[in-house]
Amino acid sequence: MKYFTYLAALISLSFVGVASAGEAHVCKSPAVSGTAANPALNDSTVFTCGGGVSGTIPQLAKEGWKIVQQTDQADSPDPTKTYAQLIIQKD
Numbered sequence: 001m002k003y004f005t006y007l008a009a010l011i012s013l014s015f016v017g018v019a020s021a022g023e024a025h026v027c028k029s030p031a032v033s034g035t036a037a038n039p040a041l042n043d044s045t046v047f048t049c050g051g052g053v054s055g056t057i058p059q060l061a062k063e064g065w066k067i068v069q070q071t072d073q074a075d076s077p078d079p080t081k082t083y084a085q086l087i088i089q090k091d
Contacts, residue, residue: 022090022091024068024087024088024089025049025050025051025053025087026049026050027048027049027050027053027054027086027087028047028048028073028084029041029045029046029047029083029084029085030045030046031078031081031082032081033081034081034082035072035082036072036082037072037073037082037083037084038070040084041084043056043057043058045057045084047084047086049086053065060088063090064090065088066088066089066090066091067086067087067088068087068089069086069087070084070087071084071085072084
């Protein structure tokens with residue numbers, strides 16, 4: 001019975017550590033003219049993210065970031081421009 005209690009405690013602590021290790025940020029590409037930022041995206045598009053994170057999609061991937069969402073957004077100072085918004089996450 002003691003062995004089972006220790007094993008259950010160890011398993012539950014390992015899940016707590018994984019859950020608290022995650023990090024996520026919102027990233028923004030430079031604004032472009034047009035109604036969709038997607039066509040302007042390429043491997044050299046630099047994204048600026050929260051938490052001081054920035055880089056191209058290949059650079060972010062090498063650092064272990066996963067893209068969990070991409071949307072086009074209207075630029076607030078100039079609604080004739082759009083930018084790509086990424087939500088990135090690292091487990």
